[in-house]
Amino acid sequence: xxxxxxxxxxxxxxxxxxxxxxxxxxxxxxxxxxxxxxxxxxxxxxxxxxxxxxxxxxxxxxxxxxxxxxxxxxxxxxxxxxxxxxxxxxxxxxxxxxxxxxxxxxxxxxxxxxxxxxxxxxxxxxxxxxxxxxxxxxxxxxxxxxxxxxxxxxxxxxxxxxxxxxxxxxxxxxxxxxxxxxxxxxxxxxxxxxxxxxxxxxxxxxxxxxxxxxxxxxxxxxxxxxxxxxxxxxxxxxxxxxxxxxxxxxxxxxxxxxxxxxxxxxxxxxxxxxxxxxxxxxxxxxxxxxxxxxxxxxxxxxxxxxxxxxxxxxxxxxxxxxxxxxxxxxxxxxxxxxxxxxxxxxxxxxxxxxxxxxxxxxxxxxxxxxxxxxxxxxxxxxxxxxxxxxxxxxxxxxxxxxxxxxxxxxxxxxxxxxxxxxxxxxxxxxxxxxxxxxxxxxxxxxxxxxxxxxxxxxxxxxxxxxxxxxxxxxxxxxxxxxxxxxxxxxxxxxxxxxxx
Numbered sequence: 001x002x003x004x005x006x007x008x009x010x011x012x013x014x015x016x017x018x019x020x021x022x023x024x025x026x027x028x029x030x031x032x033x034x035x036x037x038x039x040x041x042x043x044x045x046x047x048x049x050x051x052x053x054x055x056x057x058x059x060x061x062x063x064x065x066x067x068x069x070x071x072x073x074x075x076x077x078x079x080x081x082x083x084x085x086x087x088x089x090x091x092x093x094x095x096x097x098x099x100x101x102x103x104x105x106x107x108x109x110x111x112x113x114x115x116x117x118x119x120x121x122x123x124x125x126x127x128x129x130x131x132x133x134x135x136x137x138x139x140x141x142x143x144x145x146x147x148x149x150x151x152x153x154x155x156x157x158x159x160x161x162x163x164x165x166x167x168x169x170x171x172x173x174x175x176x177x178x179x180x181x182x183x184x185x186x187x188x189x190x191x192x193x194x195x196x197x198x199x200x201x202x203x204x205x206x207x208x209x210x211x212x213x214x215x216x217x218x219x220x221x222x223x224x225x226x227x228x229x230x231x232x233x234x235x236x237x238x239x240x241x242x243x244x245x246x247x248x249x250x251x252x253x254x255x256x257x258x259x260x261x262x263x264x265x266x267x268x269x270x271x272x273x274x275x276x277x278x279x280x281x282x283x284x285x286x287x288x289x290x291x292x293x294x295x296x297x298x299x300x301x302x303x304x305x306x307x308x309x310x311x312x313x314x315x316x317x318x319x320x321x322x323x324x325x326x327x328x329x330x331x332x333x334x335x336x337x338x339x340x341x342x343x344x345x346x347x348x349x350x351x352x353x354x355x356x357x358x359x360x361x362x363x364x365x366x367x368x369x370x371x372x373x374x375x376x377x378x379x380x381x382x383x384x385x386x387x388x389x390x391x392x393x394x395x396x397x398x399x400x401x402x403x404x405x406x407x408x409x410x411x412x413x414x415x416x417x418x419x420x421x422x423x424x425x426x427x428x429x430x431x432x433x434x435x436x437x438x439x440x441x442x443x444x445x446x447x448x449x450x451x452x453x454x455x456x457x458x459x460x461x462x463x464x465x466x467x468x469x470x471x472x473x474x475x476x477x478x479x480x481x482x483x484x485x486x487x488x489x490x491x492x493x494x495x496x497x498x499x500x
Contacts, residue, residue, distance in 0.1 A: 006126050006178030008216065010250040015216045017246045018223060019176035021238070023189060025074075025168045025199040026143070026207035027067045033142045033166035034061030034104065041205055045159040053164040055099035060292050063088075067166040068296060070198035071111050071140050072306045074168060077196050077313055078135055080115025084298045088290040097145030097158050105141035105169075107287045111296065112138035117172075117192070118315060119184040120333065126180045133185050134173035143167050162206075168198070174213065174223075179239035186210060186235050187337075191314050194339045203233045210238050214245045216253070224249070225259040229266050229273050241266050245273050317342060325349075325364035334372050344393075345371045351397040356404055363400070370400060374410075378417050390424040398427040406487050412436040438487040445478070445486050446494055452477045453498060463499055471495065 007014040032039060035052035052059045075082050087109040090102045115135040121127055145163035149156045170189065176182045190208060193199040201208050210233075215226035227249070229241045244266075249259050264273040312320070314336045321332035335345050349367045353360045375396070379386050399416055402408045408416065408431055416430050431437050439445065452474060453460055463470040478491050 005128070006180070007219075008246050008250050010254050012254055014219060015246070015250050016219050016221075017177060017242065018174050018215045018217065018226075019178075019182050019242055020174035020213040020226075021172045021176070021182060021185065022211040022213070022228075023170040023172075023186065024143075024209050024211070025170060025193055025201075027070045027140075027166035027168055028198055028200060029064060029066045029070065029166055031064055031066075032164040033064050033067050033140065035164055037164065039165050041207075043161055045157070045161060048161045049163065053099070053160060055101075061104065061290075063293065063296065064166065067140065068111065068298075069302075069306055070166075070196075071138060071168050072298065072303065073196050073310060074170075074193065074198045075112030075115060075138050076307055076310060077192050078115035078117055080135060080138065081113035082298070082303060083109065083111055083113055084303070085109070085295055086111040087295045088293045089287045090290045091141075092286045095144050096156070097147050097160065097163060099160065099163065103142060103144065104290055104293070106139035109295075110137045110139035117185065117188055119181060119188055122180065122184065125184075126178055127184060131175075131181065133175045133181075136171045136173050138168050138170050141167050141169060174215075179242040182212070182242055183235050183239045186238055188314070191337060191339075195311055195313055197311075203235075206233060209233045212238055212241045212245070214242055214249070215259070216246050216249045224253075225261050227259065227262055227264050227273075229264045230276065232266055237266060237268055240268070240271060241273060244271060248273065321364075325361050327364055327368055331365070331368045331372060335368060341371065347393045348396050348400075351393040352400050355397045355401050363404070366400060366404065370396065374414060375417065378414055378421065382418060382421055386421040387424065388421075390421050395420050395427055402427065402431060406489060407431065407437055409438050409484070409488070411484065412438065435485075437485070439482055439485045442490060442494065445482065445490055446498075448481045448486070449474075449478050449491070449494055449498055452481060460499065471499070474499070 006017065008017060009015075026039075027033075029039060031037065032050070032053065035050040037050040037053055038048045040048065050059075052061055072082055086106060088104050089107045091105045091107070092102045094101055114137070117133050117135060119127065119131050119133060121129045121131075143162050143165040145158055145160040147156050147158055151157050172185065176185060190201040190203075193208070194201045199208055203209060209231050212229045212232055213226045214229070215224040217224045227245060229245060232238050232241055245264070252259060260278070262278050263276045265276045266273050318332045318336045321327045321335060322329060327335070335342050345367065348371060349360050349364060352363050352367050356363060375391075379391075396417070399408070399413050399420075402416075403410065403413050412431070415434075415436055416427050419425060419430050419434065420427055456474075456477070459470055459473060463474075474495050475488070475491055478495065479486055479488070
């Protein structure tokens with residue numbers, strides 16, 4: 001495969017960037033990994049803390065079956081090895097927001113082994129062709145709480161609501177070589193997680209965040225020392241961290257310094273990374289098997305149920321859209337980016353095909369254009385004036401049926417849709433009472449065409465002498481005369497006869 005051409009230009013020549021990502025995804029579950037405490041976002045501080053989460057003496061963890069199930073389903077979605085036998089380890093370190101003084105994680109025997117993820121070509125952004133990014137592992141672990149330092153001038157507050165929440169840590173191989181590739185990887189991974197339903201992918205709320213590992217080297221040279229920038233919470237910031245950290249490392253090395261393996265933080269206001277602490281190795285955490293938890297053993301029935309529960313995933317859906325439905329590659333890609341978009345498309349596609357009495361493939365392009373372009377344009381223009389409860393598949397299908405029949409034009413369809421969103425009125429009733437129907441009366445259109453031709457004899461002569469492009473002029477003049485309400489197909493047909 002063609003390698004990325006992304007390079008950092010330094011004083012001594014070009015440098016390659018080597019990137020690996022550790023994505024922490026909060027597992028979709030009503031309860032925490034080892035307790036029954038709620039995981040609802042936005043609750044009052046310390047209102048969702050069980051005795052287990054608070055590390056009270058004698059409290060023992062019990063694995064949440066749903067959290068394990070979601071991790072296995074995620075592994076299956078990225079074609080990874082699922083380990084029927086896995087084990088929890090204790091990772092020992094002191095944080096004020098981790099009452100146990102250790103984190104229950106998986107180091108030596110993770111639940112999911114090697115997998116892969118495909119990112120699609122994007123010539124414009126420096127991804128010349130499809131590329132497979134290796135995934136090293138997915139392990140399950142508990143999250144820590146949250147420290148708040150800006151509530152009081154002399155002390156910090158601790159909120160333990162997140163303490164014990166289940167996380168999947170999805171560790172990539174260092175296969176990415178540009179900010180664009182890393183951005184595409186995070187977007188694709190987020191999409192898969194949301195399709196599977198194992199994480200909501202909300203980076204702003206912290207339910208998905210990335211640790212960004214960056215190193216630089218001369219093209220084809222030995223791997224450099226990497227740094228890890230923690231808790232980056234948007235795709236844009238992931239790309240910015242890579243850009244800034246790579247340049248910092250190049251300038252440091254070329255200035256005679258050495259990159260130190262360390263943990264860094266990203267300051268989006270200054271668009272810079274800052275040192276946080278030296279990077280620990282596994283032995284620094286004194287990992288050992290958690291004595292309170294037996295190994296996880298997954299039987300065939302459990303694994304089969306997990307596999308059977310998987311939905312159609314983005315790559316398969318995109319292939320079906322281009323193959324079975326005949327959509328172009330761009331529309332298929334846009335429709336499959338987000339769960340909500342493909343759900344709207346497929347619901348409207350089924351409703352429109354049924355209403356028109358046609359096969360889905362025969363109306364797919366029309367429905368795709370409405371879903372991706374027309375409907376969002378009207379919704380954005382209306383803003384808060386749109387009542388989304390009126391935005392039903394039945395109403396949209398009714399409008400598309402009128403467009404298909406030539407009863408209304410594209411512009412009239414937008415007007416009708418706008419009124420539907422504001423009022424909830426029936427689209428056909430709107431078309432009738434608001435004068436939003438195309439004029440297909442050949443007599444009326446023919447009369448206007450005759451006037452246009454009579455008013456422009458010089459243009460008629462030029463057209464008949466071979467200036468075919470003037471045909472559009474006559475169409476435009478006729479439509480203008482009929483205030484845009486004439487059926488363009490009828491106008492074109494009559495003009496061809498009159499000018500022929």
